[in-house]
Amino acid sequence: MSANQQPPTPQPLHRPDLRAWGLLLGSFALLMLGYFTLPLRALGDDHPLLSWVLFAAVLTLLTGLLLARIVDSMRGTGRHPGVWLAFLICFSLTVFAGTYYVLADRPGEFDGLVTRLDALYFTVVTMATIGYGDITAAGQGPRLVVLLQIAYNFVFLAAAAGALSRTVRSGMEVRAHRSEDDPPPGHRLGHGHGHGHGAGSHPGLGQGRRSRGLLRGRKHYEDGGGHQGGGHQGGGRGSGGREDD
Secondary structure (H helix, E strand, O other): OOOOOOOOOOOOOOOOOHHHHHHHHHHHHHHHHHHHHOOHHHOHHHOHHHHHHHHHHHHHHHHHHHHHHHHHHHHOOOOOHHHHHHHHHHHHHHHHHHHHHHHOOOOOOEEOOOOHHHHHHHHHHHHOOOOOOOOEEOOHHHHHHHHHHHHHHHHHHHHHHHHHHHHHHHHHHHHHHHHHHOOOHHHHHHHHHHHHHHHOOHHHHHHHHHHHHHHHHHHHHHHHHHHHHHHHHHHHHHHHHHHHO
16 A cells, blocks of 8 residues: 555444334334224225225235245345334234224124224234233134134244344344454554554655665675775786786
8 A cells, every 4th residue: 555545444333224224113103104094994894805805915915025025034135124024014913903993893793892903902912822802703704814814923924023033133143243353443543544654654664774775785795895806906916917027
């Protein structure tokens, strides 16, 4: 590195992508806003076939997205697979909660489920397999959806939750190892300063010293050689003189 080149700027420590997680929180807020404000019961008994087709289509789409993000998390590819997994898990729970709320509009389908919060609470309780018994599915339609949710939890949401946990844990381990490998800020600055002056000026000083040393050695050698040469020449002249004599 030449003397006029600046030392490399130290890279910041690897931090979690706050923008991505902020986007996740914003998306979750919009999801909850839509769940609590959209007229979900406009489907229900008025459009039963459309309701079931829409439920199956959304669930199929969520399944494909979950599988794709699980594969990305296992391979370490894709952008922010952990954020996507967290959002898709929340989205799937919201889909089941909305379905329960629509089905509860028909009398006799649910016992104890009245509001949207009741539906969301029942969805989370079903996912956690707690089973308090305060809300029960009495009709055939709600029981079918409960069975679908339980199977969905065991197959897809459990795999997504496991992949999310591995992604977060591996990210924390990588950041911990990199923070341990990186020198302290003061040492890193001193290291860069040393590189800036050492790599830029010390080699030049060393080369200058070596050059001066070589010049001195050569001078001494030439001086010694000159004396020897002079002696030989003198000897030659002396011997020549003796020969002449």
